[in-house]
Amino acid sequence: MDDESRQSSQSRLLSRRSVAAKIKSKPIVRPDRLSDLVIDALRNDMESGRIGPGSRLPSEKDLTESFNVSRTVIREAISRLQSDGLVVSRQGSGVYVTSPSEGTRAFRLGLNDPHEKTTARDIYELRICVESDAAGLAALRRGKTDLAMLEKALKTLSxxxxxxxxxxxxxxxxHRLIARLTKNSAIIRFHEFLASMLTDTVRLARANSAMHEGLTEYVATEHVAIFEAIVAGDAEKARHAMRMHLNKAQERLGLL
Structure with missing residues (x-):
């Protein structure tokens, strides 16, 4: 093969390589979260009248078995239904479907709802406002039993x-325990309202940390700093530690 023929053959080969191959494909649909599926099922029961206003929902254990999901999934679903005012929790009694007069459904927060404008940055700024002062109150009001529970939660986290x-x-x-340590029922209820959004932002932050070697361990030291400030009963230090932790989380996610 002469040089001219060889160059022509190479040119045709390069030309074929530069053209992307055609494939048959369909858009990949992201599966719904399990908690979303549970919420949809319960909403349908409520809207159809199968579960009427004032009805008590099955226990957490029964719902876990019925839907074949974890308790965490059920808790997140119930928390979001509470946020929407569709159900109300009555201490020592259970979770009940609200009547029209009970339900307050105007205020909603959501990271995954396309109709909402709430962003991860919005949620973190709200968390800083609420959780920083909550940590300060927790440092002032915690008891020995409270600290034991918080230490256990920290060890589980580690x-x-x-x-x-x-x-x-x-x-x-x-973070939920810190809210409870405030002994302020309004803060506790509001933190429960934020529970599903808290889960979303924490998952976002921890998934990001997992992609960087050593970062998960570094974040753990931030939780230790919060814990130690609460143990010491230093409200200002606890507020600062919580604020620094949430600000650092924003930085790691590129939100600042």
């Missing part, structure tokens, strides 16, 4: 390591 879902659940529980 033991989660790189397991994303275990880490998310433990992280959320740690």
């Amino acid at each position: 033991a989660a390591g790189g397991d994303l879902e275990k880490g998310v659940n433990a992280d959320v529980q740690f």
Whole structure:
């Protein structure tokens, strides 16, 4: 083969390589979260009248078995239904479907709802406002039993390591306990209202940390700083530690 023929053959080969191959494809649809599926099922029962106003929902255990999902999924679903004013929790009695007079459904927050304008940055700014002062109050009002529970939550968080879902659940529980340690019923209820959004932002942050070697361990030290400030009863230090933790989380996610 002469040089001219060889160059022509190479040119045709390069030309074929530069054209992308055609494939048959369909858009990949992101599956719904399990909690979304549970919410849809319960909403349908409520809207159809199968579960009427004033009806008590099955227990958490029964719902877990009925839907064949974890308790965490059920808790997140119930929390979001509470946020929408569709159900109300009555201490020591259970969770009930609200009547029209009970339900307040105007205020909603959502990271995944296309009709909402709420962003991850919005949620973090709200968390800083609420959780920083909550940490300060917790430092002033915590008791020995409270500290034991918070220490247990911190150890569970540390033991989660790189397991994303275990880490998310433990992280959320740690922050939830701090809200409870305030002994302020309004803060506790508002934190419960934020529960599903808290889970979303924590999952976002921990998934990001998992992609960078050593970052999960570094974040753990931030939780330890919050814990130690609450143990010391130093309200200002606890507020600062919580604010720094949430600000750092925003930085790591590129939100600042």
